[in-house]
Amino acid sequence: MSNRAWVTLATNDSYGLGALVLAHSLRRANSSYQAVVLITPSVTDAMRERLRAVFADVVTVDVLDSRDAAHLALLQRPELGITFTKIHCWSLTQYEKCVFLDADTLVIQNCDELFEREELSAAPDVGWPDCFNSGVFVFKPSNETFDKLIKFAQERGSFDGGDQGLLNSFFSDWAHGDINKHLPFLYNVTSAAFYSYLPALKHYGQDLKIIHFIGIAKPWLQQFNWESRTVDAPDHIKGLLQLWWDLFVGQVHPQLD
Numbered sequence: 335m336s337n338r339a340w341v342t343l344a345t346n347d348s349y350g351l352g353a354l355v356l357a358h359s360l361r362r363a364n365s366s367y368q369a370v371v372l373i374t375p376s377v378t379d380a381m382r383e384r385l386r387a388v389f390a391d392v393v394t395v396d397v398l399d400s401r402d403a404a405h406l407a408l409l410q411r412p413e414l415g416i417t418f419t420k421i422h423c424w425s426l427t428q429y430e431k432c433v434f435l436d437a438d439t440l441v442i443q444n445c446d447e448l449f450e451r452e453e454l455s456a457a458p459d460v461g462w463p464d465c466f467n468s469g470v471f472v473f474k475p476s477n478e479t480f481d482k483l484i485k486f487a488q489e490r491g492s493f494d495g496g497d498q499g500l501l502n503s504f505f506s507d508w509a510h511g512d513i514n515k516h517l518p519f520l521y522n523v524t525s526a527a528f529y530s531y532l533p534a535l536k537h538y539g540q541d542l543k544i545i546h547f548i549g550i551a552k553p554w555l556q557q558f559n560w561e562s563r564t565v566d567a568p569d570h571i572k573g574l575l576q577l578w579w580d581l582f583v584g585q586v587h588p589q590l591d
């Protein structure tokens with residue numbers, strides 16, 4: 335059991351808040367596996383301490399940045415070059431099998447079965463379903479893969495400037511290869527689904543496993559009413575954002591000072 339781990343990443347304190355809520359969601363879902371967070375030197379000591387309280391391991395890594403302003407501008411997310419730092423997850427060779435989860439994900443139901451999948455398993459991206467979304471993926475730590483990824487990043491860069499473009503080019507057989515490496519969308523339900531296909535969300539919503547708050551409107555940046563303890567958001571997304579905030583208010587906020 336101990337050779338498997340959930341892995342996330344926080345390069346600053348605000349994504350650190352996401353990581354804390356994520357760790358509590360894994361606990362609430364009764365996962366048998368430990369969680370590890372990769373951080374960079376810019377995370378404050380106070381946040382490190384909080385992370386240490388809920389993660390089995392807090393691993394400091396160097397910042398890797400694509401510095402690819404042109405492609406990131408196309409994506410309208412200038413800040414995402416730093417997501418190259420995610421590649422460090424392959425260097426966690428003390429583990430045999432891992433599942434990476436973005437810090438803006440929330441585990442709704444136990445998903446320990448993901449560890450039975452092989453590298454690289456991931457769910458389709460709603461923007462371009464022949465690409466996988468890199469917010470949730472099953473991988474096998476390996477120094478060899480890590481070195482190859484670094485070399486690939488240096489030589490070829492990323493078509494979107496972030497980790498998702500890089501990983502999709504590197505694991506390019508995903509779209510047409512083994513269908514078992516296609517995770518059901520329920521394991522990475524991106525918030526775009528809330529407005530693009532609402533009937534499907536209503537129909538399949540009770541089976542939802544992992545929710546992923548993609549885009550600039552992160553849960554921790556939403557307006558929250560501390561009196562009524564409700565998040566101020568449009569109806570279709572309110573329920574899921576409220577789940578994030580309930581965990582934040584109940585488990586994370588009391589530890590903040």
Ligand code: UDP
Pocket residue numbers: 342343344345346349413414416417420435436437438439469547548549550
């Ligand atoms: N991330 C981070 N610091 C940043 C930006 C991103 O630590 O400044 C990490 C964090 O784990 C985040 C992931 O990289 O969840 C991917 O970025 P994000 O979730 O913002 O991208 P999106 O899912 O919106 O495309």
Ligand code: MN
Pocket residue numbers: 436437438439469546547548549
């Ligand atoms: Mn994300």
